[in-house]
Amino acid sequence: QVQLVESGGGSVQSGGSLTLSCAVTAPSYSNYCMGWFRQVSEKEREGVASINSDGTTTLVDSVKGRFTISHDNAKNLMSLQMNNLKPEDTAMYYCAADYGAFYSKRCMHSRVNNLQYRGQGTQVTVSS
DSSP states (O other): OOEEEEEOOEEEETTOOEEEEEEEEOOOOSOEEEEEEEESSSSOEEEEEEEETTOOEEEOGGGTTTEEEEEETTTTEEEEEEOSOOGGGOEEEEEEEEESHHHHHTOOGGGGGGOSEEOOOEEEEEEO
């Protein structure tokens, strides 16, 4: 059974930083795609970052240079370091994952919100 639990959200002022963490409980898989997407409303869902089992990462253009995604294989812990936060980064952030070579090879931030497994979300609020 796969379980993802996010933590680290909160409220910061513009220019501040937060680190989101996603603790993953899953059987051992050699191939995976993991990432983060954010949601402002039911209609506004955006893939933010992805990382696959090869360590390849992708980021949506609006966060490049500010956000960094990483995955600690030993701890099975995925993180999203967010620097220089802006009010437009305000959203509920979800981590997501799926397993297998198919997902690993196609892993991109734009596809993260379609991955099978996801956490409950953590709120990030950035005030100006």
